[in-house]
Amino acid sequence: MATRTRLTPEQRREQLLDLGVRLLADRPIEELSVELLAEQAGVSRGLLYHYFGGLREFLHAVLRRMADELFEATAPVDHPDLVHRLRVSLQNYIGYVRAHQASYRSFQQAAFGGRPEIREIYEEGRAALVNRIFDSATADELAEVGIVDTPASRLLARGWSAMVEDVFMSWLDDPRDLSEEQVIETLTVSLGAILGLVPRD
Amino acid sequence: MATRTRLTPEQRREQLLDLGVRLLADRPIEELSVELLAEQAGVSRGLLYHYFGGLREFLHAVLRRMADELFEATAPVDHPDLVHRLRVSLQNYIGYVRAHQASYRSFQQAAFGGRPEIREIYEEGRAALVNRIFDSATADELAEVGIVDTPASRLLARGWSAMVEDVFMSWLDDPRDLSEEQVIETLTVSLGAILGLVPRD
Numbered sequence: 001m002a003t004r005t006r007l008t009p010e011q012r013r014e015q016l017l018d019l020g021v022r023l024l025a026d027r028p029i030e031e032l033s034v035e036l037l038a039e040q041a042g043v044s045r046g047l048l049y050h051y052f053g054g055l056r057e058f059l060h061a062v063l064r065r066m067a068d069e070l071f072e073a074t075a076p077v078d079h080p081d082l083v084h085r086l087r088v089s090l091q092n093y094i095g096y097v098r099a100h101q102a103s104y105r106s107f108q109q110a111a112f113g114g115r116p117e118i119r120e121i122y123e124e125g126r127a128a129l130v131n132r133i134f135d136s137a138t139a140d141e142l143a144e145v146g147i148v149d150t151p152a153s154r155l156l157a158r159g160w161s162a163m164v165e166d167v168f169m170s171w172l173d174d175p176r177d178l179s180e181e182q183v184i185e186t187l188t189v190s191l192g193a194i195l196g197l198v199p200r201d
Numbered sequence: 202m203a204t205r206t207r208l209t210p211e212q213r214r215e216q217l218l219d220l221g222v223r224l225l226a227d228r229p230i231e232e233l234s235v236e237l238l239a240e241q242a243g244v245s246r247g248l249l250y251h252y253f254g255g256l257r258e259f260l261h262a263v264l265r266r267m268a269d270e271l272f273e274a275t276a277p278v279d280h281p282d283l284v285h286r287l288r289v290s291l292q293n294y295i296g297y298v299r300a301h302q303a304s305y306r307s308f309q310q311a312a313f314g315g316r317p318e319i320r321e322i323y324e325e326g327r328a329a330l331v332n333r334i335f336d337s338a339t340a341d342e343l344a345e346v347g348i349v350d351t352p353a354s355r356l357l358a359r360g361w362s363a364m365v366e367d368v369f370m371s372w373l374d375d376p377r378d379l380s381e382e383q384v385i386e387t388l389t390v391s392l393g394a395i396l397g398l399v400p401r402d
Contacts, residue, residue: 113314151377156387159368163395166363167356176352182400186357193394194364199383 013051016043020062021069024103029110032059060117063107067125070096074129082141086133087188094168094184101172108165130157133191146196153198160191214252217244221263222270225304230311233260261318264308268326271297275330283342287334288389295369295385302373309366331358334392347397354399361392 007015019041023032034055037043052058073096074089097104111122134142134149134157142149164187171183178186208216220242224233235256238244253259274297275290298305312323335343335350335358343350365388372384379387 109313109315112310114310152379152383155368155371155377155379156391158371159364162367163360163364167360170356170359176356178353178356178400182353186395186398186400189398190395193398194387194391197387197390197394199379199387 009051016048016051016058017062017065019043020058021065021100021103024062024066024106025100026102028102028106029059029063030106032062060121063118063121066100066103066107067121067128070125071128071132076132076136082137082145083188083192085136086191087184090164090184090188093164094180097168098172105169126158126161130154130161133157145192147192148195148198148200150198150200153195156194156198157191160194163187163190210252217249217252217259218263218266220244221259222266222301222304225263225267225307226301227303229303229307230260230264231307233263261322264319264322267301267304267308268322268329271326272329272333277333277337283338283346284389284393286337287392288385291365291385291389294365295381298369299373306370327359327362331355331362334358346393348393349396349399349401351399351401354396357396357399358392361395364388364391 019037020032023036023040032055034045034048037048038045048055048058052061070093074092076085077088079085079088107118107122110118112119131154134147134154139149147153167183167187171178220238221233224237224241233256235246235249238249239246249256249259253262271294275293277286278289280286280289308319308323311319313320332355335355340350348354368384368388372379
């Protein structure tokens with residue numbers, strides 16, 4: 001009790017979110033229950049309600065935390081070459097998804113399986129990732145790889161991110177003859193190849 | 202009654218499947234109930250069990266029928282140019298999806314939302330569409346657009362199909378400044394652009 005009360009409410013909240021992400025690392029989200037939290041971490045229903053308002057809200061906050069972590073993990077590195085920055089971001093993306101595979105799949109499943117609030121968290125995260133590609137590069141850098149920043153380009157970049165996710169997930173299940181490096185290289189370069197095709201009138 | 206009994210069991214089964222597809226055209230799959238079938242089409246629970254074994258089996262058969270229809274609707278036309286054939290298939294794909302928007306979205310939602318049998322039907326349909334791209338073209342035709350038929354190419358083609366679906370669905374919701382023709386053209390040409398990047402050792 002003494003140890004607990006040393007944490008500020010904000011720290012305690014953070015600690016619970018970290019716990020949620022950790023518990024999701026090896027189980028699907030539908031297994032995140034009040035019972036599990038009590039059993040695994042001594043977290044009571046009352047505490048959960050106090051900090052988040054309920055299990056559902058806690059789950060949403062945990063998923064938002066995962067989306068934020070993915071966003072942080074894939075932040076563009078400080079390097080003058082856009083293609084290199086993108087390559088490193090994809091390396092880090094695959095690293096994050098691999099480390100959180102079960103919960104990432106459950107996150108997707110809940111997002112696409114008709115839970116609108118989870119879909120919203122998922123889509124916000126994805127939009128943030130896609131928009132950062134454009135917002136973290138200058139128009140000249142984009143032009144060098146054949147990209148012009150238009151609403152149509154952003155639509156196609158979103159489509160590219162769906163391809164990235166699909167290819168990584170399938171590749172994790174069955175790598176065929178492709179090394180991780182080859183998958184990352186192909187997907188990195190494909191962004192420019194696709195966006196170079198977008199009409200510009 | 203007299204009219205009904207003129208149908209063979211196979212015809213009656215086909216008629217029920219067509220009815221299922223039609224009912225799904227403007228409502229999500231979870232609304233396909235025994236009650237709805239009774240109310241809208243005078244189909245009894247007994248009849249459904251007789252022909253399909255139950256509502257769940259009927260629903261699966263209806264979704265398989267949708268996947269088959271999509272496969273038929275997008276069959277390669279008789280034309281010597283691979284890119285043209287692909288363009289026409291995409292035009293027909295978008296036509297089919299637009300005509301069955303509500304049920305197609307529900308189909309996807311059920312497939313990705315953790316209903317493994319529906320996911321299987323969906324993935325089989327998708328694999329058939331992707332594999333046909335390779336199987337309906339000669340090696341020379343593929344080479345002309347920079348494609349070599351390898352397991353890695355098929356993995357990327359599957360990813361491309363995820364992009365196609367994502368872009369079409371987003372574009373239907375918000376067309377930005379893109380005409381249907383522009384979306385189709387960009388996606389058609391992007392297949393060669395992406396698959397041309399696949400490593401070949």
